[in-house]
Amino acid sequence: MESILSVRNLSTWFFLEEGVLKAVNDVSFELAPNEVLGIVGETGSGKSITVRSVMRLIHHPGKIVSGEMIYRGRGREEDIAKMSDDELTHIRGKELSMIFQDPLTSLNPLYTIGDQLIETIMQHQDVDRTGAWRLAVEALDKVQIPEPEKRMNSYPFEFSGGMKQRVVIAIALSCNPKILIADEPTTALDVTIQAQVLDLMKQLQTEMKTGTLFITHDLGVISAMADRVMVMYGGRQMELASAEDVFHKPTHPYTHMLLRSIPRVDIKQDSLESIPGQPPRMIDVPDVCPFAPRCPRRLDKCSKELPKLDEFEPNHYVRCFNPVEPGGDLYV
Amino acid sequence: MGLVKYIARRLIILIPELWIITIIVFTLIQLSPGTFLDQYRLDPSISRETLQAMEKQLGLDKPAVVQYFYWLGKLVRFDFGYSFYYRRPVIDLIGERLLGTFVLSLYSFVISWIVGVVLGIVSALKKYTATDKILTVIAFSGLALPGFFLALVLLYMAARTGWFPIGGLYSPETAKMDVWSAFKDIFWRLQLPAFTLTFGSFAGLMRYQRGSLLDVMNEDYVEFARAKGMPERVVIYRHALRNAINPLITIFGASLADLLSGAVITETIFSWPGLGRLTYQALLQKDYYVVMASTVISTVLLVIGNLIGDILLAAVDPRIRYE
Numbered sequence: 001m002e003s004i005l006s007v008r009n010l011s012t013w014f015f016l017e018e019g020v021l022k023a024v025n026d027v028s029f030e031l032a033p034n035e036v037l038g039i040v041g042e043t044g045s046g047k048s049i050t051v052r053s054v055m056r057l058i059h060h061p062g063k064i065v066s067g068e069m070i071y072r073g074r075g076r077e078e079d080i081a082k083m084s085d086d087e088l089t090h091i092r093g094k095e096l097s098m099i100f101q102d103p104l105t106s107l108n109p110l111y112t113i114g115d116q117l118i119e120t121i122m123q124h125q126d127v128d129r130t131g132a133w134r135l136a137v138e139a140l141d142k143v144q145i146p147e148p149e150k151r152m153n154s155y156p157f158e159f160s161g162g163m164k165q166r167v168v169i170a171i172a173l174s175c176n177p178k179i180l181i182a183d184e185p186t187t188a189l190d191v192t193i194q195a196q197v198l199d200l201m202k203q204l205q206t207e208m209k210t211g212t213l214f215i216t217h218d219l220g221v222i223s224a225m226a227d228r229v230m231v232m233y234g235g236r237q238m239e240l241a242s243a244e245d246v247f248h249k250p251t252h253p254y255t256h257m258l259l260r261s262i263p264r265v266d267i268k269q270d271s272l273e274s275i276p277g278q279p280p281r282m283i284d285v286p287d288v289c290p291f292a293p294r295c296p297r298r299l300d301k302c303s304k305e306l307p308k309l310d311e312f313e314p315n316h317y318v319r320c321f322n323p324v325e326p327g328g329d330l331y332v
Numbered sequence: 333m334g335l336v337k338y339i340a341r342r343l344i345i346l347i348p349e350l351w352i353i354t355i356i357v358f359t360l361i362q363l364s365p366g367t368f369l370d371q372y373r374l375d376p377s378i379s380r381e382t383l384q385a386m387e388k389q390l391g392l393d394k395p396a397v398v399q400y401f402y403w404l405g406k407l408v409r410f411d412f413g414y415s416f417y418y419r420r421p422v423i424d425l426i427g428e429r430l431l432g433t434f435v436l437s438l439y440s441f442v443i444s445w446i447v448g449v450v451l452g453i454v455s456a457l458k459k460y461t462a463t464d465k466i467l468t469v470i471a472f473s474g475l476a477l478p479g480f481f482l483a484l485v486l487l488y489m490a491a492r493t494g495w496f497p498i499g500g501l502y503s504p505e506t507a508k509m510d511v512w513s514a515f516k517d518i519f520w521r522l523q524l525p526a527f528t529l530t531f532g533s534f535a536g537l538m539r540y541q542r543g544s545l546l547d548v549m550n551e552d553y554v555e556f557a558r559a560k561g562m563p564e565r566v567v568i569y570r571h572a573l574r575n576a577i578n579p580l581i582t583i584f585g586a587s588l589a590d591l592l593s594g595a596v597i598t599e600t601i602f603s604w605p606g607l608g609r610l611t612y613q614a615l616l617q618k619d620y621y622v623v624m625a626s627t628v629i630s631t632v633l634l635v636i637g638n639l640i641g642d643i644l645l646a647a648v649d650p651r652i653r654y655e
Binding site: 085098102124155157168171 | 551
């Protein structure tokens with residue numbers, strides 16, 4: 001099946017006074033319709049900037065310096081990177097929607113939930129206010145908000161965190177977008193609410209067949225949500241494979257270490273395993289493997305040149321000179 | 333209903349507030365050295381008997397506490413007392429000066445708010461560009477330049493060029509003019525003192541507006557509005573600006589109090605017959621009751637101004653409700 005979104009060689013850099021911060025470096029991926037692509041990585045790995053680039057929500061001093069983002073949702077190939085501001089207002093919220101991390105701050109405190117839903121619906125669909133109201137109530141009903149008719153006139157401060165995130169999801173999905181981008185949508189919620197919201201998202205995604213980019217640093221969440229997983233580090237893709245492969249046959253040393261740092265309830269652990277060292281500051285870095293300084297399998301050439309993103313096995317890509325063989329040991 | 337009760341409660345609190353403030357002001361005036369009669373004591377042509385008679389007549393021979401309650405007793409009957417210096421009821425003096433102050437303050441108040449808010453928005457939307465930097469330099473000059481200095485420079489220029497009158501609200505011919513020419517004349521005379529006041533106050537407002545809008549522009553809901561596909565115009569004016577207005581409403585309420593008392597120095601330099609100048613002279617001459625009346629008016633205005641600010645805030649922000 002042809003993918004709905006092809007991102008090729010995307011680089012987004014921030015031109016700061018201290019130098020050029022290469023937040024996203026030469027990232028490429030495909031997103032199929034009805035597929036959930038999980039993006040994992042530590043804070044500062046470039047995952048948020050990657051998806052914000054797809055939404056073209058990059059502000060000065062940031063700039064998308066190269067790459068194309070081909071969207072195929074409207075029966076032809078369109079490059080999001082080349083769209084004008086005016087064209088963008090027609091695809092944002094309609095073709096591609098985004099959910100932010102913190103539901104507490106995503107809604108404008110001065111307008112009712114209804115206003116904020118209707119505003120979006122009327123921007124993208126050819127309906128009058130009455131029609132938009134009806135669609136808005138339906139959207140709230142879909143995200144399981146009780147008494148949606150009544151809640152339309154409520155303000156965001158009258159909702160709990162989990163309910164707010166449901167409203168945000170309702171707004172994002174109100175115009176049946178073909179792609180949904182979720183940037184850590186449950187990080188700010190407490191665990192039980194988190195599970196409910198994830199269930200809801202999974203259910204709606206299956207129902208509406210929305211291609212989804214799902215960002216998280218929580219590997220437990222990704223295993224429940226994603227079909228394929230992209231692991232990012234230092235602005236680059238490290239591994240890209242099916243969720244099953246990433247969890248059961250991790251190949252990149254970084255993925256390995258990331259998986260080992262998840263706390264487990266089935267074994268008694270005295271301390272959690274952590275990855276030694278700090279993620280790099282991405283200013284004026286040379287083109288070498290960004291993980292090399294923290295990598296236990298480092299070779300001499302790791303800090304001299306950049307490994308390519310190779311197809312290690314069919315549909316299992318990895319960027320490493322010294323990958324871990326399936327079932328092999330991380331430490332050499 | 334909740335709002336009416338809230339307003340009533342705030343106005344009732346005003347009474348003890350006012351009472352405490354008058355005690356403090358009265359005590360402070362009493363503590364400062366000298367009395368109104370000192371200027372007469374220095375005059376050898378005034379006899380000791382006359383002085384004693386004056387002291388008795390003005391009530392200055394009584395202890396301060398008695399004087400205070402005597403004044404308070406009259407105040408509750410809305411009698412502000414007599415001015416020692418002008419030998420006229422304080423209420424008449426203030427009434428005469430009210431118009432002058434009000435015209436000047438209101439004019440510069442309206443202009444500083446319009447200019448400050450508009451330039452603040454421009455400055456925020458064009459942040460770090462040349463426009464923003466020029467506006468910032470102007471704003472900081474406005475904040476840094478003392479009002480009295482600017483007033484003197486303007487006065488000097490007016491005197492050198494003759495383009496503007498050098499002071500006063502009325503010219504000698506005002507009484508003979510028809511309404512329209514009198515209005516034009518007063519408007520002309522208003523410009524220099526109004527410019528002095530405006531230049532000092534628009535700058536602060538502009539920086540507030542700029543900062544508050546920049547803060548809001550970084551909020552998630554502004555970015556979310558963009559992600560929903562709202563055009564930038566809607567993002568800024570519907571989503572960002574309405575949120576950025578709140579801190580300014582608070583300042584608006586508080587600055588209403590300055591409408592009748594905020595221009596002492598400017599009024600003095602431009603010999604503008606306003607309340608500020610009246611109060612300032614009364615302070616120097618120990619003309620107690622004028623000072624007290626002026627304090628009462630300022631306090632009432634401050635409380636009412638804050639109340640108006642709070643009510644406006646509740647009107648624009650659904651999170652604020654007064655029960």
